[in-house]
Amino acid sequence: QVQLVESGGGLVQPGGSLRLSCAASTRIFSLYNMGWYRQAPGKQRELVARITFGGSITYVDSVKGRFTISRDNAKNTVYLQMNSLKPEDTANYYCNAGLGDLDYWGQGTQVTVSL
Numbered sequence: 667q668v669q670l671v672e673s674g675g676g677l678v679q680p681g682g683s684l685r686l687s688c689a690a691s692t693r694i695f696s697l698y699n700m701g702w703y704r705q706a707p708g709k710q711r712e713l714v715a716r717i718t719f720g721g722s723i724t725y726v727d728s729v730k731g732r733f734t735i736s737r738d739n740a741k742n743t744v745y746l747q748m749n750s751l752k753p754e755d756t757a758n759y760y761c762n763a764g765l766g767d768l769d770y771w772g773q774g775t776q777v778t779v780s781l
Contacts, residue, residue, distance in 0.1 A: 667770075668690055668691055668692045668698075668763055668768075668770040669690070669691040669770075670688050670689070670690050670691075670761045670762075670763055670770055670771065670772035670773075671688065671689045671691075671772060671773075672686060672687065672688045672759065672760070672761050672772045672773065672774060672775040673686070673687050673688075673689075673775060674686040674687050674775060675759060675775030675776045675777045676776075676777070676778070677778045677780065678751055678777070678778070678779055679779070679780070679781060680751060680752060680753060680779055680780075680781065681750060681751065682751050682779070683747070683748060683749045683750075683751065684748045684751065684777060685745060685746070685747050685748070686702065686745065686746040686748070686759055686761075686775060686777075687743055687744075687745055688700070688702075688743060688744045688745075688746075688761030688772055689741070689742060689743050690742045690743070690744075690761075690763055690770075691742070692742065692763075694765075695739055695742040695763075696719060696739040697719050697765055698719060698763045698764060698765045699716065699717070699718045699719055699763070699764045699765065700716070700717050700735075700737055700744040700761070700762065700763055700764075701713055701714075701715065701716040701717070701761070701762040701763075701764070702714045702715050702716075702735060702744075702746045702759055702760070702761060702762070703759070703760045703762055704755075704757035704758065704759045704760070704777075705757055705758050705760070705774075706756060706757040706758075709757075711760070712726060713726060714726055714729055714733065714746070714759070715729065715733055715734075715735035715746060716735070717735045717736070717737050717744065723735055728754075729748075729755075732748065732749050732750045732751075733746060733747065733748050733749070734746070734747040734749075735747075744761065746759070748777070751777075751779045752779060753779045753780060754779075755777060755779050756777060756778050756779050756780070757776075757777060758774040758775070758776050758777075759774060759775050759776075759777055760772055760773075760774045
């Protein structure tokens with residue numbers, strides 16, 4: 667069982683920045699594909715960004731050029747740097763770790779973009 671602990675959420679004004687972190691409790695973190703998802707009230711959970719064990723990265727179109735996903739395998743941590751935040755980025759952000767049939771989720775961290 668892998669535990670994922672997110673941090674870094676909060677309230678920020680439009681145009682501001684936040685950095686989310688997700689620490690994983692596994693010795694083989696480097697083998698996992700890692701992703702950040704978000705879910706806004708009344709909406710389905712969507713993939714925001716993903717980084718594979720090999721370092722390949724994908725983003726949902728709405729965050730391209732504003733968000734950056736990265737990982738530090740030495741610290742068992744994946745990050746999501748979010749710049750130029752917009753009100754529509756408001757959501758609960760979840761960390762995901764996948765390896766074959768294994769799939770783990772964190773508890774989520776709330777991001778609110780508002781004046």
